[in-house]
Amino acid sequence: xxxxxxxxxxxxxxxxxxxxxxxxxxxxxxxxxxxxxxxxxxxxxxxxxxxxxxxxxxxxxxxxxxxxxxxxxxxxxxxxxxxxxxxxxxxxxxxxxxxxxxxxxxxxxxxxxxxxxxxxxxxxxxxxxxxxxxxxxxxxxxxxxxxxxxxxxxxxxxxxxxxxxxxxxxxxxxxxxxxxxxxxxxxxxxxxxxxxxxxxxxxxxxxxxxxxxxxxxxxxxxxxxxx
Ligand code: 5RP
Numbered sequence: 001x002x003x004x005x006x007x008x009x010x011x012x013x014x015x016x017x018x019x020x021x022x023x024x025x026x027x028x029x030x031x032x033x034x035x036x037x038x039x040x041x042x043x044x045x046x047x048x049x050x051x052x053x054x055x056x057x058x059x060x061x062x063x064x065x066x067x068x069x070x071x072x073x074x075x076x077x078x079x080x081x082x083x084x085x086x087x088x089x090x091x092x093x094x095x096x097x098x099x100x101x102x103x104x105x106x107x108x109x110x111x112x113x114x115x116x117x118x119x120x121x122x123x124x125x126x127x128x129x130x131x132x133x134x135x136x137x138x139x140x141x142x143x144x145x146x147x148x149x150x151x152x153x154x155x156x157x158x159x160x161x162x163x164x165x166x167x168x169x170x171x172x173x174x175x176x177x178x179x180x181x182x183x184x185x186x187x188x189x190x191x192x193x194x195x196x197x198x199x200x201x202x203x204x205x206x207x208x209x210x211x212x213x214x215x216x217x218x219x220x221x222x223x224x225x226x227x
Pocket of ligand 1: 032087
């Protein structure tokens with residue numbers, strides 16, 4: 001199977017997984033990126049089974065609307081039954097690196113509001129230790145150089161993502177060569193640097209379930225299975 005076929009398979013698997021949890025009043029949180037797009041395209045087929053969605057980016061909102069799925073402001077909903085999103089890397093504890101598409105802050109906010117976080121990814125994203133993928137950090141523009149110097153002190157090599165402005169009007173530093181054996185600790189440390197809006201480690205709030213696309217089919221990995 002190609003990587004695109006694996007993305008489509010996990011997008012459909014996520015729809016099959018969430019379908020029994022949906023009620024007519026349910027609002028679904030939806031992530032950003034090419035894998036999330038596959039989910040949105042499959043979700044359209046069951047749009048009559050739930051109320052609508054909250055989007056983690058302007059691009060996702062546009063795609064949802066193009067399928068006729070109502071998009072709500074997060075402040076106007078009581079909660080989200082589930083959040084479905086892709087990832088750039090996942091370890092076995094379902095701690096993630098996200099933000100390759102620069103949507104990390106809204107993704108983290110929407111994930112925080114959801115009863116359950118379902119991550120969908122092809123097997124290339126499954127790693128033993130996070131950090132091979134450069135860690136995205138969203139930064140207030142005037143703090144860019146200061147934050148970069150602080151990230152160097154943590155052992156990383158930050159690179160300014162040229163030409164990218166987030167949906168929130170900020171910039172992204174991609175931190176290379178940061179080995180992350182302790183994601184919860186590093187997530188907290190980076191968030192404490194003044195000028196950081198958020199970083200792409202989803203460890204304090206990891207995924208609950210991973211639907212991983214492999215050549216042998218979609219594997220479901222749950223945190224609860226590990227306990
Ligand atoms: C966007 C993200 C994406 O989920 C992540 O980059 C994965 O993208 P893709 O599914 O296109 O590989 O975090 O900010």
